[in-house]
Amino acid sequence: MISKLKNNISKNTKIKYANDDELLKIERNIKSKLAKYHEKCEKLSAKYIILAKRKQETNKGNVKRIINVSRQIQRINTKIQRLVANLNIVHEKKFIKRSIVYKIKKKFSEIPYNKQKIVWGIIFITPWALGFLLFFLPPILKSFWWSFNDVVPSGTKILVNFVGLKNYIELFTQYVIDNNNIFNVQILLFVQNLAIDLPIILIFSLFIAVLLNTKFKGHQIVKAIFFIPVIYNISIISSTMSKGFGLYLENNTTANILLTTQLTTFLMEIGIGGSFIDIVIGSVERIFMIVNYSGIQILLFIAALQSIPNQLYEAAKVEGATKYETFWKITIPMVTPILLTAAIYTIIDSFARAPIYRFLEYAVTESRYGLASSIAMSYFGINLIIILVVLGSLKGLVFYYDKR
Amino acid sequence: MIKDSTIKRSKVTLSNKYKNIYEKRFSSPLKRRLAVLKASSSIVSLGKYVILFGLSFIILYPIIQQLAVALRAPEDINNPLVLWIPEKFSFKNFEISMIILDYWNAFKNTFKMSFIVMFLQLFSTSLAGYMLARLRFKGSGIIFALVMFTIIVPQTTIELPLKLSLTNFLNTGVNLLGKSTTLYLFAGLGMGLKSGIFIYLFRQFFRGVPEELEEAAYVDGASPIQVFYKIMLPNAKGVMITVAILAFVWQWNDSYFTSVFVTDANVTLQTLTTKMMGISGNIQSAISQAGVWQLFDQDVTKNPLFTSMILNTSGVIAMLPLLLMYVLLQKKLFTEGIERSGIVG
Structure with a gap:
């Protein structure tokens, strides 16, 4: 049973390593990103130091804001770490190419549960909504409008003539x-x-x-x-x-x-x-x-x-x-x-x-x-x-x- | 000691017997009350049996009648002694009706249509029902109101403009009217026969599933879609069976929806019900077209009851597959379907 499962997994996820050209591209990409993040991180930490100092010396300023800034710094740091790890993988030439579906799935699973629910709700209701918009709403509006009109079919066209409540x-x-x-x-x-x-x-x-x-x-x-x-x-x-x-x-x-x-x-x-x-x-x-x-x-x-x-x-x-x-x-x-x-x-x-x-x-x-x-x-x-x-x-x- | 008791028992007279009963049943107020309760409950259960079996007879009466009529030989018509139980059993009526209805072809069409429509209805309505119960967002109340609106609006209200718009669908020049695809499209997009009611049933069911189940799954790391098909759907077996059966049966029995939007149903894609409706107006010509007039004597075919008998038999064989399926499935339907459907207002 377990061996079967393993077989299945290895079959489904054929590991595709990127070739040299692609590796170069990816490396360049990662490096440019890293530079950007380093710059941002420096800016934020400078801001953090200023805020913290002011708080210590004059007891002024919002604590929440300071915490927020430190959080942002942390987030960027983790991103930098991830990129560095990726860079190592690239240097070892073992970068795995992922399909778009996988990327979308991963992105989607990062969305909070409540928002995921909304997205699925919209997906679930689309068939009905399509049916409603195509086969229900136009006919009933038309029927309502026609009831105040004299409607006579002549050839392929339909003549509509407003007559009120007649x-x-x-x-x-x-x-x-x-x-x-x-x-x-x-x-x-x-x-x-x-x-x-x-x-x-x-x-x-x-x-x-x-x-x-x-x-x-x-x-x-x-x-x-x-x-x-x-x-x-x-x-x-x-x-x-x-x-x-x-x-x-x-x-x-x-x-x-x-x-x-x-x-x-x-x-x-x-x-x-x-x-x-x-x-x-x-x-x-x-x-x-x-x-x-x-x-x-x-x-x-x-x-x-x-x-x-x-x-x-x-x-x-x-x-x-x-x-x-x-x-x-x-x-x-x-x-x-x-x-x-x-x-x-x-x-x-x-x-x-x-x-x-x-x-x-x-x-x-x-x-x-x-x-x-x-x-x-x-x-x-x-x-x-x-x-x-x-x-x-x-x-x-x-x-x-x-x-x- | 033993002797004494035997003597006593032999001396019991009739009055003593009653006395014994009195002492056993009515001597104290509690005993009296118990006796009254027992008597009343037996009377109630008797009444229950009478009502239920009487009403069962009323329901079965037309079927019994139809079968009695269908099973008699055509020659028995002129025999005034034959009223309910035929003198000669024969399947001749069935053979004639099968020719008239073009039975196997019509049966194939009906079954195919009902089956596909059933699955499409299940798909679209269960999704919509789950969304309305569990995946709510701002404005989902309006969607529910619109679903109720589609239930309330009679099909006849939108029939005419819908038909006209289908002949030239979205100004593309595609004519959707006439093929069974239209029916599938309606069912798949949740606008089929009584789809609104199915959506409502699903919504009521999913609302009744305890929220703790979903929370537990979420804590274990399930996404909403996993919650839906790993927890909700396996639990929804009862309501699924109920909706599937209703969708199948209503599509099978429907003549209005099918004959209006699948205009081919009147010519090539005949279903059993539309064909039945078609021949009930002019049974005489239908029989003569099938060429069975010549098989019988004139005194049989001249009797006006003959055409009625054939019509009756056609009705029986149009419904027979459904009834057989029902008899086979009814135990499953009740034990796993309706009673477990968990539909709460």
């Missing part, structure tokens, strides 16, 4: 496609659905994550099953479920219909009515959708639950807390940071499925790029507003275990 006004007052698809209404419906779904998805996924986090018989299999919606393509499923064979099977099994009617009558009988029934029935009917859209959130919550330090639970147990209390006083506060993440993810994810693509497509096929951009921008604006509202309302809840 696109937005048209969009929110009178834009209708496919005869009865109104932008306003669609957006409103979407936001309404989101307002209902968001808390349901969050609570549901937290609940499931807590259940899955305990060990019971078959928990591996159940965990695996709950992650399937992330793997499985929802759009393919839902298109085949709602049409053709799916419909045929559903009509012949009738289990779903029975459940919802029974639930409605039950709720009516115990005296709950109105919009509450609608929400409950809606979520029962959407249980399939909710289960399928909360895969990532469950995953996030499981990760968060796993990272809660066990000693908290042990301490609570010693103090005599029940499981119910530990759940509300330890588990819930510890997962609140992830709650925020999961909420934002849910919003973004549901926006990716919003029924707004149709409007965009339609505007593009009409080659009204300005209107299309204004649709895209208002879409983004609504997204941002909802996220800000959710962030604002959840911020008070969030608890950070170690504030960093």
Whole structure:
């Protein structure tokens, strides 16, 4: 093993001695440098003597300055020593030629650690920064600018014509496609659905994550099953479920219909009515959708639950807390940071499925790029507003275990 | 003595039995409380089983349904008695769908794209995430805000101008639109499918690694890059596996991103998902193009359920490789991936 390593080292660092011409050059170089340093050193030591004398005699002058000067002298002395050693090597004709990479590496390792970190930070972020500057920033600025313009493609060029807020006004007052698809209404419906779904998805996924986090018989299999919606393509499923064979099977099994009617009558009988029934029935009917859209959130919550330090639970147990209390006083506060993440993810994810693509497509096929951009921008604006509202309302809840 | 006890045991009547139970379980307040706790915990665990397995059924329902439909012989369509379990099992549907999807070609394209994109995403997002967590400098807060911004902005917002700028990239006359290189470029430069979320996950993970580890390495003379690949990366196995799987799966299932920026995906570079989306609109003509109408009787092909069945089977075989991979890898995913990912808010 060790012999192998040694072999490797000797292979990698083939020693290259400099030839005579180069040696002459190097010698001249070193000598000129030495002369320079000697001169500097003399100057500094003269200065040092003056300062030290003044300090001794009149007790005036800054001590720090004197120390500084002596330090500079020391530094130059070490440099001179190094150069002299180099000169000896040159005289013995054993000067080793180093590659540029080696020199750069050596120079770099002399930089203090904190500054090295900054350099590596810049190197690490360059791919992302390049992508951002090439593929993200220009398009979004262009999209923003186009939304205030009439943009018409003519041949290979694009005609841009400033019209102010006209696109937005048209969009929110009178834009209708496919005869009865109104932008306003669609957006409103979407936001309404989101307002209902968001808390349901969050609570549901937290609940499931807590259940899955305990060990019971078959928990591996159940965990695996709950992650399937992330793997499985929802759009393919839902298109085949709602049409053709799916419909045929559903009509012949009738289990779903029975459940919802029974639930409605039950709720009516115990005296709950109105919009509450609608929400409950809606979520029962959407249980399939909710289960399928909360895969990532469950995953996030499981990760968060796993990272809660066990000693908290042990301490609570010693103090005599029940499981119910530990759940509300330890588990819930510890997962609140992830709650925020999961909420934002849910919003973004549901926006990716919003029924707004149709409007965009339609505007593009009409080659009204300005209107299309204004649709895209208002879409983004609504997204941002909802996220800000959710962030604002959840911020008070969030608890950070170690504030960093 | 022994005799006495046997006599006693034989004399135990029914009421005595209850008395014994009472004395054993409910005689003192502590015992009562313990009994209640035991009963409630068993009820809770029963409820847990009911909920989890019920929901598992809801998740598995479409897959069961799709498999049930896919596995039946085409002749069974007209048989009203066959609803879930087919009378004759056959793989005929699979054969037809494979012809329609041009399966092996599409599979090869999909796998290649997903695999390369996965590695590029891992590379760019892990670097960016580590920088945001550990190699901070003045203004890195702004960079993080910009990363969050890229997550929030929907792809549709920038789709149109991006497409136009890609057709004549940086005024050099190079057309980047259409080839899979574009996708790799996006992924490698951290602008791929949901890259922002991956950066966020990596950042959260690296923030959770104790700072003492890095300090110890620094004292031993390690440079920042050595700290990264000798200490941080081996520890980041969990989050790496999670991100790799998500990147792979999302690329596999993606039809929007791929079909918009890799326009070849609609013609020559078909992936399973884009092909699936393509045929779902006009399954009738796709089947007739594949030339399988003639293989069946008219009463089979006239049934509108026939096309639906073929579409269903296509969906199954488009997802099947992913599901198989998942079944093989799921244990690793959970024990080494998600639960060890250490993602903290």
